[in-house]
Amino acid sequence: MNTQQTILFHKYGGPEVIEVYEIPLLEPSEDEVRFKVNAFALNRADLLFINGHHYTLPEFPSRIGSEATGIVDKIGKNVTKFKIGEKVTSIPFYTQNHGVQGEYAIVPEIFLTHSPDNLNDVEACSIWMQYLTPYFALIEIGKVQPNEYVLVPAASGSAGLGTLQLLKYAGAKVIATTRTKEKAAFLKKAGADYVVIMDEKSLSKTINEITNNKGVRLIFDPIGGSFLNNYTEVLATNAIIFLYGLLSGEITEVPIVQMVRKNAIIYPYSMFNYVVRPDMLERGKSFILKGIKEGLLHPIIDKIFSFNDTRKAYQYMESNNQKGKIVVKLN
């Protein structure tokens, strides 16, 4: 029987619960594609999945991971878009049974694309989560307008950087927040129109200055909790507060009075609710692949680890010091 090395976990916990195991090499079902993994990217959602706080729950033992690039080595009988030997990249979806972190991954055809020609494997496995996450929220739901200022808190994480690039590509403007001068300089270089270093400057005041007291309509907030107090007084009419993470670890209160004044809504958001809508996904793929081809979207890689150091890679992610994607390279 053929086997493969893969990342598994058997109980909830931090990165310490994941390990490399030898498991049987499974066959793709009729709508699935199997590919030999060259590189895979890490995401914060993986950590939530491992510690049991993701909104989808694992069945033990569970594989993990949703973004990988590799070479097709077997296809199901209904698969029409991919051939053996082609280079492919997976699109994140519900990860319970299709974790991609291992020597081989099996993914439904609809959640696979050909890898863009102008990206290497490490970059190619780093595109879909970071660009589709803001795409559905800000382009499809929020319908961002040209030259509109969007608030992007904690902008130096991989989702933040993807959001920044995507908004610039869409013709919008970005007010980024971060915690250090060093990250602020990095964000300026990455294209942010304004960067507010929290604790140094009032975010509300800055937003009012930049927007002539109009405020911000779209907020893409991975922090939540009391961080909302920094901007609920400067919402524009019909504002949408997307909450797509819980970096603060705090309870988020609904600021009802401030929100009613601006007819604002709170939108707890996950790209996993939209990636399953074929029409939206197709539009998202086209939009993003065009941006990559034109060089306007280009994943920033923070650090590359070896397969046996996958646990260390997640521990590094937990330190919150990354600026860009953390990737594991196998080949």
Add this chain to the structure above:
Amino acid sequence: MNTQQTILFHKYGGPEVIEVYEIPLLEPSEDEVRFKVNAFALNRADLLFINGHHYTLPEFPSRIGSEATGIVDKIGKNVTKFKIGEKVTSIPFYTQNHGVQGEYAIVPEIFLTHSPDNLNDVEACSIWMQYLTPYFALIEIGKVQPNEYVLVPAASGSAGLGTLQLLKYAGAKVIATTRTKEKAAFLKKAGADYVVIMDEKSLSKTINEITNNKGVRLIFDPIGGSFLNNYTEVLATNAIIFLYGLLSGEITEVPIVQMVRKNAIIYPYSMFNYVVRPDMLERGKSFILKGIKEGLLHPIIDKIFSFNDTRKAYQYMESNNQKGKIVVKLN
């Protein structure tokens, strides 16, 4: 100089701060209509306005009130839809300068309708707040479907009863909640499909039973706070939690994980944000006036007070025992 008796308040507080004063009778401006008030209705928003917790703030001394019925006695030169001697009813809007509680009221033409023929004055002044409030939220924004179950907590208040009638008129079904057996019987009689007496029965369990585990998509919640725990586990996909009051007096936490699972949003809602949109207001007027004409919408009056007892009327409202509208009758 002509004068009139009117309700005024000079500082924030409870019903004790409002008093009857003699003030000059002002002239309507070119787009306004003045009418002699026969009856006016009380609303919970008035209490928030008086105690400084409404999202619009008064300038002292301030008039109060937004719903009145009476006879037109003077019109501005641009007014075309109303003539002296006609019976009119005001539509609630921003109340700072146009409080209607007094012998005379002055209201912009756009926020006035002719009184429906089949309602007396006490009923006629009780229609717009209670029907437009759920209309904008559930018909225009929520797009309620025929036979869809909608959750209406605290359904025996005037807004709750209006919501119940409006939903039945729109062909939807109503799951009402209340606190006592007596009110439950009243709500059943008023047309609720299901009534859950809180503390006696699990609301979540009941909703799952009624909806075959599909849950509720539209929630029209005037309570907020920890009351959300009673239904966040039984949201349907793409649920909208309208928060249009704060009866609980508690902080409302965003139940992020439960909401992301169902792609739900929190919508702090006020009818005042929609009544200013002429197209929506016109559709709302037509829809509601048709329902009144057909007898499917009929305001339920709880209690009628005299003008000099307006303060007592608000104190009665504060007791939270009303089932329907509280109205003051002048003529």
